[in-house]
Amino acid sequence: MKPLDPRLLRTARAARSVLAIGAVLGVVRTLAVVAWCWFLAQAITAVALPALGIPGGATSAAGGRVAEGAAPVADLPMLLLAAGVALVVRTGAGFAMDRLAARGAVLAKSQLRTAALDALDARSPLATDGRSEAERAVSLGRGLDALDGYFSGYLPQLILAACATPILVLTVLLADPVSGITVLVVFPVIPIFMILIGLATQRVQDRQWSQLNRLSRSFLDAVEGLPTLKIFRRESRQSERIARETGEYRSRTMQVLRVTFLSGFVLDLAGTFSIALVAVTVGTRLVSGGFPLGLGLFVLLLLPETFAPIRQVGAAYHASAEGLAAVGAVFALIDGPGAPSAHSADAAATGGASGAPADARAGLGHGGRGIRFDEVVVHRGDRVVVGPVSFEVAPGEVVALAGPSGAGKTSLVATLLGFLEPSTGSAAHSGAIAWSGQRPDLLQGTVAENLALGADRIDDERAERVLGRVGLGDLDARTPLGAGGSGLSGGQAQRVAVARALYRADEAGAHALVLDEPSSALDAQNEAVLAEALRAEAEAGRAVLVISHRAALLTSADRVIRIGDAE
Numbered sequence: 001m002k003p004l005d006p007r008l009l010r011t012a013r014a015a016r017s018v019l020a021i022g023a024v025l026g027v028v029r030t031l032a033v034v035a036w037c038w039f040l041a042q043a044i045t046a047v048a049l050p051a052l053g054i055p056g057g058a059t060s061a062a063g064g065r066v067a068e069g070a071a072p073v074a075d076l077p078m079l080l081l082a083a084g085v086a087l088v089v090r091t092g093a094g095f096a097m098d099r100l101a102a103r104g105a106v107l108a109k110s111q112l113r114t115a116a117l118d119a120l121d122a123r124s125p126l127a128t129d130g131r132s133e134a135e136r137a138v139s140l141g142r143g144l145d146a147l148d149g150y151f152s153g154y155l156p157q158l159i160l161a162a163c164a165t166p167i168l169v170l171t172v173l174l175a176d177p178v179s180g181i182t183v184l185v186v187f188p189v190i191p192i193f194m195i196l197i198g199l200a201t202q203r204v205q206d207r208q209w210s211q212l213n214r215l216s217r218s219f220l221d222a223v224e225g226l227p228t229l230k231i232f233r234r235e236s237r238q239s240e241r242i243a244r245e246t247g248e249y250r251s252r253t254m255q256v257l258r259v260t261f262l263s264g265f266v267l268d269l270a271g272t273f274s275i276a277l278v279a280v281t282v283g284t285r286l287v288s289g290g291f292p293l294g295l296g297l298f299v300l301l302l303l304p305e306t307f308a309p310i311r312q313v314g315a316a317y318h319a320s321a322e323g324l325a326a327v328g329a330v331f332a333l334i335d336g337p338g339a340p341s342a343h344s345a346d347a348a349a350t351g352g353a354s355g356a357p358a359d360a361r362a363g364l365g366h367g368g369r370g371i372r373f374d375e376v377v378v379h380r381g382d383r384v385v386v387g388p389v390s391f392e393v394a395p396g397e398v399v400a401l402a403g404p405s406g407a408g409k410t411s412l413v414a415t416l417l418g419f420l421e422p423s424t425g426s427a428a429h430s431g432a433i434a435w436s437g438q439r440p441d442l443l444q445g446t447v448a449e450n451l452a453l454g455a456d457r458i459d460d461e462r463a464e465r466v467l468g469r470v471g472l473g474d475l476d477a478r479t480p481l482g483a484g485g486s487g488l489s490g491g492q493a494q495r496v497a498v499a500r501a502l503y504r505a506d507e508a509g510a511h512a513l514v515l516d517e518p519s520s521a522l523d524a525q526n527e528a529v530l531a532e533a534l535r536a537e538a539e540a541g542r543a544v545l546v547i548s549h550r551a552a553l554l555t556s557a558d559r560v561i562r563i564g565d566a567e
Contacts, residue, residue, distance in 0.1 A: 007331050011115050014107035018155060022097055026156075026163035029093035033164070033305050034171055036086035041297035043079040045070045048293065068292040097156045105151030109144045116140055116333045137216070139329040147327060154316040161309040168306040172299060176291075179278050179299050183306060186274040190310050204259050208252035215245040271311040275303045370394050370543040371416065371433075371512050375425035378411045385411045388425060391561050393543040395511065398534050400557035401547045407564025409547045410438065413514055429543075434505035435514040440497035442485025447496060448477035450485070451503045459507070466502040469536065470495040471529035490521040498530065505542065512543040519550050531556040 008015050049067050071079060117140070169187070173180025222229070222238040229235040282299055285291035370393055377387030386408025393399045401409050414420040416427040417435060442450050451466065452458040463477040472495050481487045488496065498518050505513055515534070519527040531553055538544045538558075546553055554560050 005327070005331070007335075008108070008112075008327065011331075011334065012108035012111040014104045014111060015155075018100055018104035018108075018151065019159065021100055022156060022159040023163055025093045025097045025100070026159045027167070029090055029097070029160070030164040030167045032086045032090035032093060034168070034302070036083055036090060037301040037305065038298055039079050039083035039086060041294050041301055042071050043076055043083060044297055045294035046073050046076050046079065065291060066286070066289055066293045068295075070292070070294050097159070098152065101152045101156050102148075104155075105148050108151060109147050112147075112327070112330055112334075113140055113144055116330050119334045136333065139333065142212075143327070143329060149316075150327075154313065157309060157313040157316045161313045164309050165306065168302060172302055172306060175295060175302075176282070176299050178285075179282060179303075182278045182281060183274075183303075186277055187307075187310075189274060190270050190307065204252070204255045208249070208256050211245070211249045211252045215242070215249050218242050218245050268311065271307045275307055278303055370397075370430060371514075371545055372428045373412065373416070373425070374428075376412060376415055376422045376427050377424045378408060378415060378420060379423040380411075386563060387412075387422070389561075389563055390425075393512070393545050395541050395543050396538050397559070398538045398544040398546065398557045400554045400560045401545060402549065402554055402560055402562050403564040409563065410516055412563070413516060413545070413547065416514065429512050431511035432505075432508040433512040433514060434501045434508065434510040436497045436501040436516065436518060438516045438520075440485055440493040442481060442488070442493055442496060444481060444483045444485075446477065447475060447479045447481065450481065450496060451477065451500050452507075453500060454504075455507060459503075462503055462506055466499040466506070467496075469502060469533045470499045471526050472496065472499065491523070491526060494518065494521045495526065495530070498533075502533070502537070505537070510542065512545070513537050515544075515546045517547055517549070519548060519553055524552065527552045 009019070049070055050073060120136070169180065169183055172183055218238075218241055222235075222242060225238075226235065229238055279300055282291065282296050286293065286296045372392045373389050375388045375390050377389075378385040389412060391399070401412070403409055411420060412427075413435075415422045416429060417433070443453070447467070448458050448460065448463045451463045460477065464473075467473060467475055467477060472492065475492065475496075479487070485493050485496070498515060501513060501515065504510065513534075519530050522530065527550060534544050534546060534553075535556065546557065548554060
């Protein structure tokens, strides 16, 4: 990620507020710093000159210009009061920036997480960006939490570097052109060091982030496969693998810390040398009597403040490098492949129902209802996955789509749902369509909550009815399910997924029903019950399309469309 990625401003509105309000607070803080340095320098001068035996305003040869423009001792209380007020304003503006940054971090993380989850929710289930579920969880969890350092440390310093540095450099230049020119000459040294160290930090941080993702994947794989590992007594090997991955992550973390501490030392060293170079010229002229003491003290007090923002922004950037890497991963989720097409407006959830856009309904026969594939061809790269395929499913008809594994049956249905765009041809359906995929994809909660997934409320009567239609009349809809729908057998989970599609078909008044391998885990008796349920859906006026290898469903269908068979 860039030091300030424009995508952050577009996606997280809170970041824009932090920058806008932070810029105002940064200017106020900078003006307070200038005032504080000026009044403090004048107060010190008013005390020091009488102690040195030089009266205020003296221009004798003994004092040279040392006392030029010095305030009298009588003004000391007012000078100290003004310096105190400036210090309070400076502290208050800094505190307000910290609070603004902390609040902005919370809001920005929430907005980024929401945007990423919305992008994943709207994305085609067939789309892949090469990231595992563990990597996504790390990016949206631990990764976004690392943004606290970016907002609370780096962003305020970046604002100060942009707002304060020009004002402070201009003030030094106006107060003492020689010192100002020296600052302009030596100032670029620090950004050069920042860039060089930043490149090194980015490399080690990327390696650490990759190692964290590998560790997350290893842990998730071990947890998912724990029953199998226990059966074959291989759990100790996985423990050793996780321990090895943890050790590598610890090593990567120490490398990041080493580079971070080294970068801070180098930036402080460069800043110290730059300040010392300017301070030497000011001190030399003070000793020679060719420079007013008050002005010299003002320049010396202002120099550290001039170099501080650019030094601190470099250190804060390295400290927030993990957050920057994580945000890059989050933007990859938001902007990644698989954006939904117009056909898939509401069909992102398994067992859901989607509305058909106007162009999807155009050209449908049977009174504008049903399903139609017209010369559909799907490519994946240079390879033809399926096609050309043309057929229709009329209302009141059960059509089975059959063919060998890999023939493209699921891809063909994905074009109907809008999850894939056909290379040529068109797939259309009328009204709403209810569907169920190959995997049940049940969630933790009650059976009724899974049936009504996405609905505003649960219709208990409808839930009981659809369970009975798929042969689960003895299953209480209030039965709680664990993570991933645990608590049901494979066949029961599959029938609950089909019942969910029936529930949504009834609720949305769907004109079509699509099921992908709905009986792969069922025995012959339950498969016959499912076939009767599909026939009842067709008799209710819906167009029913079912993908299956099973002979019972193929036999019960009105027609069988075969694709991918050898000629």
